[in-house]
Amino acid sequence: MTDAAHDLYLFAAVLGLLPAVALAGLPVLAQSAFVALGGVGALKLEQAGLPIGGAVLIAIALGTVAGALTGLLVGRTPPAFVALATWALTWLAYTALLDFPALAGGTEGLTRPAFDRVQTPFGAALELTPTVHLVGAVVLCALAYALVARLRGGPLGSDALALRDDAELAASVGVPIPARKAALLALCGATSAAAGAGIAILLGVAAPADAAPLLALQLLAAAIAGARHPLLGLVAIVVLQRTPDLVTPLALLAAVALRPVPKPAVDAIDPPAPVPPLEPVTGRITARDLHVTLGGRPILRGLDLDVEPGEIHALVGANGSGKTTALRALGVPHTFQRAAGFPSLTPYRQVLVALRARFHDPRAWTYLRLVGVDPFATTLTAGERRLLDVARIAATGAPALAFDEPAVGMSASERGRLEAALRALADSGRAILVVEHDLRFVAALADRVTVIDDGRVVTGDPQAAIERVYLT
Incomplete structure (x- = not known):
């Protein structure tokens, strides 16, 4: 149960990364930093006296803000620089966790009881067993999948595809590129922080090793695989968590080489009756x-x-x-x-x-x-x-x-x-x-x-x- 819940938490992070990777073509590598923010943030806030539920929600909010700010940071940069900037952010977060023990407990990390009994808003007590975590991870994945599906069919999804196809053209027709990148990375930050918080509570520890830069590569490889079908993303993250570290970069290279090219979806829409006339506009x-x-x-x-x-x-x-x-x-x-x-x-x-x-x-x-x-x-x-x-x-x-x-x-x-x-x-x-x-x-x-x-x-x-x- 514990392993399954752990994998599903990471799958939620993969789903949140899908729009940025599969639609906008952004090679984002900041996910492990957002995972660390969720896990360390939730446990640190709990130690400060907040109930664990409230601590998790605040940690997710912090992950959302961090993702949006990262999106604005790389708002006008090409994909190669997005990869470099977000990879640098991952290493910065990892180094900070190791070098400042007061922040996150050093190499040992922050700890809490894994099998804890918490009070729900409805007055009932809930024991955080692996089964409860499994249900929670499934719910988180379902929410992330529904949000991603809705996003893909809406204006943000179309803008993301336009951005990937031709960024110069997208800007010329008014696509707010920095704002769109901020929205896509905000979703990535939120789901990754939620995954980090869930894993920290599941295992009873938030340690730097659980959010190492290698995790960012694994999540990116899984997201590229998930562009073909989300379940392939789940398979990829499960396999990569159980193979030697050397397999991850090889899997990432293979995923990039075999990445799918999105095909236009044929929309079954009838024309309005009548079609509106061309709007008069006076210009000079x-x-x-x-x-x-x-x-x-x-x-x-x-x-x-x-x-x-x-x-x-x-x-x-x-x-x-x-x-x-x-x-x-x-x-x-x-x-x-x-x-x-x-x-x-x-x-x-x-x-x-x-x-x-x-x-x-x-x-x-x-x-x-x-x-x-x-x-x-x-x-x-x-x-x-x-x-x-x-x-x-x-x-x-x-x-x-x-x-x-x-x-x-x-x-x-x-x-x-x-x-x-x-x-x-x-x-x-x-x-x-x-x-x-x-x-x-x-x-x-x-x-x-x-x-x-x-x-x-x-x-x-x-x-x-x-x-x-x-x-x-």
């Missing part, structure tokens, strides 16, 4: 004497630009003339020149991420119908991905939008859909700026054209300016 883009220098080299040299409400304005010029730099410097939401997207999400969910909306927001259908993309398609052509770029950036609701070579890779019919979508956005009052090399596309679409060369606007007749820039 204005730049005066815009200068940008990169690496000591001037890129933009006093650019002036005006895009009026309801206007499609094309910015053209030869390669290296500063078009993309201008688009980025203007500070309006824009699509990328490179291929971008969230392949782990259906088009419907991708638009919901940009809308910052809950699952059944009818406006998602508005933007997908605007570009003619199947809301639940699991594969898209290159042109359809570009069309989805338009729907996704428009769904941010920004009054001014910019598009960097949106027609690349499109068929003739897809270009027609793109032209119609951009015209509809302009007709709704938005200011539309398009950077494009295809001059035939520009001629068919743009209300006005600005030509730049070497970071400056080329004055005079646009057609003559285009010939001078492109033909010389």
Whole structure:
């Protein structure tokens, strides 16, 4: 019973780690620090005079806060630095437990009676037998599993997948990345602290050896295995607890090599009747004497630009003339020149991420119908991905939008859909700026054209300016 309860407590920590690892792709290695916080914190608070139940709840709260703060600490760092930072936190906690005996009793740890009789809030006494712990661990795992399942199907789960697929794109459509990482690691901290408190009470001891850095590797390996199925995470943590230490890093390497790639879930959602019309928004883009220098080299040299409400304005010029730099410097939401997207999400969910909306927001259908993309398609052509770029950036609701070579890779019919979508956005009052090399596309679409060369606007007749820039 004791071993089973111990394994299930650790499985609860694995479940709490799953969203950060399986959805957001964050290699978190701070779990053993959170386990130590739960175990040492609960026993230390009990020694200070708190009832053990209250001590456990406070320890879990401390683990939640510690997880959230860790998430904020690594909020804007890439995954490799998340691993380094959280691994350093684990070692810091472990070293502190060993080097400050007054904190946690040194190598022997803190102790309490394992078979204790405690008073419940209902007035009845409860003996903390291994069977009681087993039931408690099962309940903890069930709660963690339910919370993780609910999270995965909601906005936080979609944001986590978007963050893992393309963090730059996620930030561009308004995903609050540091806040999302804080939420994911808060869940990890809460479940790990709960596991640590449960194990400390089960064994009657909270010692540094029970929260060694090796445990963080074991929990991460189990979470990666659990990405395929949660029960595989349980099997992994049970096996790793009973094998030589050398097996853990090998298991972690194998888990990373065999980790699954999430596939978009096909949502069975019927469109609203009727689909809401495109919301009118009035916007404008204005730049005066815009200068940008990169690496000591001037890129933009006093650019002036005006895009009026309801206007499609094309910015053209030869390669290296500063078009993309201008688009980025203007500070309006824009699509990328490179291929971008969230392949782990259906088009419907991708638009919901940009809308910052809950699952059944009818406006998602508005933007997908605007570009003619199947809301639940699991594969898209290159042109359809570009069309989805338009729907996704428009769904941010920004009054001014910019598009960097949106027609690349499109068929003739897809270009027609793109032209119609951009015209509809302009007709709704938005200011539309398009950077494009295809001059035939520009001629068919743009209300006005600005030509730049070497970071400056080329004055005079646009057609003559285009010939001078492109033909010389």
